[in-house]
Amino acid sequence: MSRPAFLRPYPSVAPASGTDPFVSPSDSSATSDVTAATRSLDSNPCSRTPCVARPITLISRTCVRFTLPSWGKSLCYQLPAALLPQKTVVVISPLIALMQDQMAQLAQMGIAAGMLNSSLPSDEQFRITRKAMEGQYRLLYLSPERLAREDTMGWLKRVPVSLFAIDEAHCISEWGHEFRPEYRKLSALRNDFPECPIAAFTASATRQVRHDIIDQLRLRDPHKYIASFHRANLRYLVKECEEWEQSDLLVKALGNYSGSNVIVYAPTIQRVENTVGLLEGRGIPALAYHGKMDTNTRRRNQERWMSDEVRVLVGTLAFGLGINKAAVRAVVHLALPKSVEQYYQEAGRAGRDGFPADCLLLWQKRDVGLLAYFIDNITDPAEKERSWQRYHEIRRYAELSKCRHRQICTHFGETPKWNSCSACDVCGSTPEWLQDAAPIWQPGSGKPKLPAAGGRRLKPAAAAPQRAASEPNSELSEYLREWRRAEAKKMGIPAFVVMHDTSLEELCRIQPRTLAALRGVHGFGERKTELYGERILNALKRFSGGARAQEAPGKKPKPAQETLQLIAKGHSLAEIAKIRGRQIGSVIELVSSMIERGEVEFHPGWVDIEKQTKIQSACSEHGMERLKILKDALPEEITYEDIRLVVARLRRSENQKLKPRMNANERESEEFGN
Numbered sequence: 001m002s003r004p005a006f007l008r009p010y011p012s013v014a015p016a017s018g019t020d021p022f023v024s025p026s027d028s029s030a031t032s033d034v035t036a037a038t039r040s041l042d043s044n045p046c047s048r049t050p051c052v053a054r055p056i057t058l059i060s061r062t063c064v065r066f067t068l069p070s071w072g073k074s075l076c077y078q079l080p081a082a083l084l085p086q087k088t089v090v091v092i093s094p095l096i097a098l099m100q101d102q103m104a105q106l107a108q109m110g111i112a113a114g115m116l117n118s119s120l121p122s123d124e125q126f127r128i129t130r131k132a133m134e135g136q137y138r139l140l141y142l143s144p145e146r147l148a149r150e151d152t153m154g155w156l157k158r159v160p161v162s163l164f165a166i167d168e169a170h171c172i173s174e175w176g177h178e179f180r181p182e183y184r185k186l187s188a189l190r191n192d193f194p195e196c197p198i199a200a201f202t203a204s205a206t207r208q209v210r211h212d213i214i215d216q217l218r219l220r221d222p223h224k225y226i227a228s229f230h231r232a233n234l235r236y237l238v239k240e241c242e243e244w245e246q247s248d249l250l251v252k253a254l255g256n257y258s259g260s261n262v263i264v265y266a267p268t269i270q271r272v273e274n275t276v277g278l279l280e281g282r283g284i285p286a287l288a289y290h291g292k293m294d295t296n297t298r299r300r301n302q303e304r305w306m307s308d309e310v311r312v313l314v315g316t317l318a319f320g321l322g323i324n325k326a327a328v329r330a331v332v333h334l335a336l337p338k339s340v341e342q343y344y345q346e347a348g349r350a351g352r353d354g355f356p357a358d359c360l361l362l363w364q365k366r367d368v369g370l371l372a373y374f375i376d377n378i379t380d381p382a383e384k385e386r387s388w389q390r391y392h393e394i395r396r397y398a399e400l401s402k403c404r405h406r407q408i409c410t411h412f413g414e415t416p417k418w419n420s421c422s423a424c425d426v427c428g429s430t431p432e433w434l435q436d437a438a439p440i441w442q443p444g445s446g447k448p449k450l451p452a453a454g455g456r457r458l459k460p461a462a463a464a465p466q467r468a469a470s471e472p473n474s475e476l477s478e479y480l481r482e483w484r485r486a487e488a489k490k491m492g493i494p495a496f497v498v499m500h501d502t503s504l505e506e507l508c509r510i511q512p513r514t515l516a517a518l519r520g521v522h523g524f525g526e527r528k529t530e531l532y533g534e535r536i537l538n539a540l541k542r543f544s545g546g547a548r549a550q551e552a553p554g555k556k557p558k559p560a561q562e563t564l565q566l567i568a569k570g571h572s573l574a575e576i577a578k579i580r581g582r583q584i585g586s587v588i589e590l591v592s593s594m595i596e597r598g599e600v601e602f603h604p605g606w607v608d609i610e611k612q613t614k615i616q617s618a619c620s621e622h623g624m625e626r627l628k629i630l631k632d633a634l635p636e637e638i639t640y641e642d643i644r645l646v647v648a649r650l651r652r653s654e655n656q657k658l659k660p661r662m663n664a665n666e667r668e669s670e671e672f673g674n
Contacts, residue, residue, distance in 0.1 A: 050240065065635070066461070072103060073201045077165035082111060087162035088132065091141045094168055094180060099141040101324060101483040104497045106139065110527040113139040116146050118185045128222040132462060144171075148185040161196055164189055166217070170341070173212035175386060176205065183216075190218040203348065204341040207413035212370035229344070229412045233351045236404035236424040237434060238361045238397075244625055246334060246362050250275070250281050252433045253332060253360055254312060260329035261305070264314040265346060267335035267367075270585055270640065273313045275334065277582075277589025280559035281597075288586065289315035297581075307495030308487045326353035326499040332360045336367035339390035340397055340411045353502050360434075362624050363398055366628070403427050462495040476508045476540075483539045487532070498532065511540055563590055564600060571604060588641045592648035598656075603647040607642045615646040 013366040081089040099115045106113040114137045115129045131439075132140050133155055139158065144154060159281055170176035172183040200213055214222060222330060241249060254262060266272045269290045279286040287301040287310050305313040306325055313319065331350040339345040343361070371391055378384040397407050404424035409416050420427045427432070481495075484504065499507075503523035512518040515533045519525070525535075559580070566576045573591065577584040592598045607646030619632045624647050631640060 034096045044368070058200070073167065073203065076201065077163065077167075078102075078106070078139065078201060079112075080163050081113075084162050086135055087160050088135065088137050089139050089163045089165055090156070090161050091139060091158070091165045091167060092144055092147060092186065093141060094144055094171060094183075096143065098167075099143075101494065101497070104493055105324075107526065108493075108531065109529060111139065112137050113141065115141040117141075117143040119146060129155055132156075135160045144180065144182040144186065148182050149363060157192065161193065164193065164196060166198065168202060168204040169213050169217075170205045170209050172216045173205075173209040175380070176209045177214055177339040177345075177390065187218055189218055204345045206341065206411065222634055229409050229414050230405055230416065231348065231351065233354055233356050234421070234423065235356065235358050235429055236347070236361075236408075237358060237430065238363070238404065238425055239363060239434060240360055240398070242625060243364060243627070246364065247278055247363055249434070249669055250332060250334070251284070253330065253358075254279065254284050256431065256433050257330045257358070260311060261308065261325065261327055261350060262312045262330045262332065263319070263328060263346075264312065264332045265319075265334065266314055266316060267370075269316060271360070272314050272316055272410075273583045273585035273642075274589040277591075278576070279312065280586070281593030283311050283558060283560065284312060285559070286312040288583070289313055289319040291316065292583075303488075303494050304324040306487060308481050309485065317342075323349060324496055325353075325501060327505070328352065328357065329355075330358040330360060332362065334362055336363040336371060336398060337362070337394055338371065338387075340393050340408065343391075343394065343397070344408055344412075353505065358431075361398065362402070366396060370609065399425050449466055455465055473508050475548060476511070477504065478582045479543050479547065480504050480507060480539065482549040483657040484535075487535070493602055507536070507540075513540070559590060560594060560599070562592070563587065567591075567603075569602060585641065588644055592644045594652050595645070595648035596655070598652060600654075602645065607645055610640050611642050612646050616650065619647065619650055 002571055014125050077089050077091055081087075091099075096119060099117065101116055103113050108540070114132055116125055116128055126182075128140075131137060142152075145154075166172075166186060169183075170180070171178050171180040173179060173185060181381060189196070198217060200217060200219070202213070203210075205213065210224075210226075213219075239249065250264070264275060264286075269292050272288050272290045273614055276286045276288045287305055289301055291300055293301070301313065302319070304310050304322075306323075328350045330345050333343070333346070337346065344610055347359035347361075350359055371394075375384060375387045375391060387594065393411065397404070397411075400407070403419065403421050403426050405421040405427075406419065408414050425427055480499075481504065482500050484495050487498045491498070500610050501525050503521055506521050510517065510521060512521065515529055515537070518533050518536065519529050562580060566579060573587055574584055576582075577587045580587065591600065596603050604612075614634055615630065615638065618630050622629050622633055626628075627640060627647065630643050631638075635644070
């Protein structure tokens with residue numbers, strides 16, 4: 001008889017019966033081994049529970065795990081690899097970047113692992129294949145495309161496989177938000193390996209997708225592990241806004257999260273570049289991440305963000321898949337996502353360390369029309385129907401005045417026992433900077449809009465579950481982050497491979513003085529303690545002796561200052577982009593922001609005089625709020641960059657005209673109000 005799916009309150013994950021199907025109660029040695037291996041492999045406190053580790057101690061049958069983003073999915077297939085000698089766990093993953101990062105981490109732990117995907121040269125693939133057949137790997141990572149090749153099954157049957165682990169399993173379902181046809185071919189595993197256990201993992205599957213995963217993989221009476229979809233430490237905030245208002249809100253939000261790691265999702269490459277330019281113009285260092293960047297630059301930007309060198313990263317949807325960073329304090333979306341599943345997955349990259357974090361959705365009415373336009377152009381009737389369903393679900397989430405946490409839980413088939421979460425904008429947890437969102441002046445409004453007095457203050461968000469340990473020392477945290485960056489640079493590896501964020505925070509709280517005490521910190525097993533133990537203890541001693549993180553070097557000017565210097569030297573905007581290693585769109589957005597604030601004069605040579613005349617005429621007719629409306633009204637040869645620069649000049653001019661009227665109003669108020 002098939003075991004039913006079950007649901008446990010966050011954060012428990014356990015079989016419905018309450019018993020462990022894989023470890024007998026008397027098998028204390030196995031449990032002890034698992035506990036030790038878990039501490040060595042895992043540094044995420046959100047997955048520190050025997051319920052996560054014990055069911056996969058001695059894999060003997062198929063199982064499916066539906067869980068929260070980052071909630072120890074990789075731990076579930078790394079543990080069998082660490083515990084079963086002369087056996088290989090085969091991991092199917094669509095994310096090459098995730099494979100590479102996990103390979104680097106496993107190498108640090110002394111666990112042999114191999115990876116096969118289309119990016120490797122043929123001789124390297126042959127070498128890895130041979131070593132896999134010889135049983136030299138504990139883990140073998142394959143892309144679904146590589147597994148589907150006709151020649152793969154032949155040599156894979158000669159590998160001592162203990163388990164097939166299928167990551168991002170929702171990709172197998174047409175009802176999933178990331179359906180990939182090559183995943184459908186994974187059903188062949190049941191034919192070629194009829195007795196080998198299969199484990200499937202996903203963090204964003206609805207009830208319909210969960211059933212589809214089991215059917216497509218032909219899993220026989222699988223154990224199902226379903227975590228609650230309620231992320232109690234996250235605060236969901238939704239705000240519909242105009243384009244001009246969105247930029248102000250983003251800057252306010254990032255000011256609120258100053259010094260913290262933030263991900264900003266933009267819908268297009270152009271919006272990514274423009275947003276980076278906008279933020280740099282406001283003095284907020286930010287990095288871009290999108291598909292048009294070369295691989296090395298994209299990887300470097302990711303590593304700079306991961307190592308806390310720059311705290312804000314603006315990316316397209318390509319960023320974040322497989323990212324292993326726990327201390328993200330906010331995820332901001334600048335457009336309506338395509339589905340609730342997509343939003344839950346991306347927003348779920350915040351607060352993975354268990355501390356409070358915000359998920360902010362700043363959307364515009366035009367997002368709805370854009371999504372509908374793309375759905376209308378889908379030719380496959382079945383896919384169009386599924387897309388419309390996802391469209392209506394994400395609109396309901398954004399537009400309905402119902403608890404955001406509750407909406408997400410019910411979407412995934414979970415029925416909460418509460419009606420109000422006290423941790424979303426609907427349930428009275430809107431921060432003051434989002435309540436008082438109106439800027440001092442709205443473009444085209446003709447007069448300043450002043451914030452109303454006596455605004456109602458809403459109650460604060462419910463506190464996240466308290467931890468027994470104290471908050472980490474912020475000075476020590478910065479000092480250890482600096483040490484971690486230096487070690488990573490010296491070894492040529494990402495900073496998080498040296499030490500995970502949560503391990504670093506626990507180090508700050510515990511401040512161990514011996515290697516034995518250091519081994520008590522999650523993520524520090526024998527191998528990592530051997531590699532870094534003495535150096536970490538020495539770093540802690542130096543801190544106790546008065547050492548502190550160095551101030552950021554003042555030699556390199558800020559982006560706005562550097563751009564002003566280059567303009568003063570007579571460089572064109574294209575030359576400035578090349579010198580600074582930026583896309584031209586980022587530079588133009590930065591320069592436009594400075595023009596509006598009066599920090600730099602508009603240079604007539606930046607835009608042809610005839611184009612300026614046409615843009616100015618279009619602004620008179622259509623206003624300056626929506627660049628898209630202006631672009632549609634102008635000839636094709638006039639670019640968004642041209643429009644942005646001219647609009648900045650016109651807005652600056654309108655601001656200057658507005659000031660005398662504002663001063664006159666102030667004088668009049670003084671005369672008659674007192």
